[in-house]
Amino acid sequence: MATSDFFRSWAGSDPFTEMRRLQNEVNRLLSSYQVAPSASFPPVNAFANEDGVALSAQLPGVEQDDLEISVFRDTLTLRGKRQPGTNERQAYHRRERGHGEFVRNISLPFRVDPDRVEATVQDGVLRVSLHRPEQDKPKRIKVSGQR
Amino acid sequence: MADKQVRTQQRQPATTSGGQEVAPAEGGERTRPRPVYAPRTDIFETDDGLVILADMPGVPADGVDVTLERNVLTIRGRTEDSPPQGFSPVYLEYQSGDYERVFTLFEDIEAERIEANVKAGVLRLFLPKAGPAQTKRIQVRAS
Numbered sequence: 001m002a003t004s005d006f007f008r009s010w011a012g013s014d015p016f017t018e019m020r021r022l023q024n025e026v027n028r029l030l031s032s033y034q035v036a037p038s039a040s041f042p043p044v045n046a047f048a049n050e051d052g053v054a055l056s057a058q059l060p061g062v063e064q065d066d067l068e069i070s071v072f073r074d075t076l077t078l079r080g081k082r083q084p085g086t087n088e089r090q091a092y093h094r095r096e097r098g099h100g101e102f103v104r105n106i107s108l109p110f111r112v113d114p115d116r117v118e119a120t121v122q123d124g125v126l127r128v129s130l131h132r133p134e135q136d137k138p139k140r141i142k143v144s145g146q147r
Numbered sequence: 148m149a150d151k152q153v154r155t156q157q158r159q160p161a162t163t164s165g166g167q168e169v170a171p172a173e174g175g176e177r178t179r180p181r182p183v184y185a186p187r188t189d190i191f192e193t194d195d196g197l198v199i200l201a202d203m204p205g206v207p208a209d210g211v212d213v214t215l216e217r218n219v220l221t222i223r224g225r226t227e228d229s230p231p232q233g234f235s236p237v238y239l240e241y242q243s244g245d246y247e248r249v250f251t252l253f254e255d256i257e258a259e260r261i262e263a264n265v266k267a268g269v270l271r272l273f274l275p276k277a278g279p280a281q282t283k284r285i286q287v288r289a290s
Binding site for chain 1: 187188189190191192193197198200202203204205206207228230231233234235236237238239240241265266267268269271
């Protein structure tokens with residue numbers, strides 16, 4: 001009781017109001033200085049199992065014809081370009097989306113079969129599935145014992 | 148007074164960050180346990196209206212929801228992808244999530260004629276400007 005009276009006199013109705021206000025202020029300041037992540041374009045996720053690799057990449061606004069995928073040994077190269085949203089000179093209010101050419105080399109955990117690469121693009125997400133050559137796959141060795 | 152200030156500031160992260168995870172626009176929690184990002188956006192003005200381009204990779208055409216209430220434009224996009232079955236992640240650069248961003252418009256927009264389409268994960272919105280405002284001249288009469 002005594003402490004709540006103390007706080008009331010100290011900072012109005014709620015002792016934490018000022019603290020929350022300060023925290024919000026700091027959050028607001030920090031959020032306006034957030035720089036775009038320096039990660040390269042496009043961002044890529046890789047999933048693997050013992051038969052192969054599944055890659056996905058976020059490529060919004062990249063036309064299918066502007067995208068080139070090549071595989072050499074254990075490296076996959078994504079090459080392409082993103083067209084600007086408009087060709088006319090415009091009065092921009094905001095400009096956050098980049099455009100231009102990009103290249104990414106992705107090292108895969110193992111060699112892949114260049115003849116068995118499937119790639120699809122849907123809603124701006126590229127999915128590539130890569131398979132390991134049969135002779136490279138890990139083989140289970142049967143242990144035979146002698147009695 | 149202090150409370151009021153806090154509430155108006157909370158709206159801001161949703162509009163200032165680009166491609167970053169954002170807090171819910173109106174406070175409170177979402178029902179879907181997915182991260183929500185502010186899509187990177189271009190906005191430019193043409194003679195007849197505003198064009199908004201927003202990067203929302205993974206959002207199908209029927210996953211987009213655009214609302215204009217008074218002068219507050221809200222863009223939402225839902226994604227439904229899941230990691231491939233039977234694989235384990237080895238290297239991750241992005242996390243898929245939903246998209247949300249709120250803009251306050253300063254132009255008069257004809258809400259009925261807004262066009263929206265989604266192509267290759269990019270939302271394109273055309274917001275036609277309302278016709279020239281009828282300026283009314285007020286005659287000042289000397290008495």
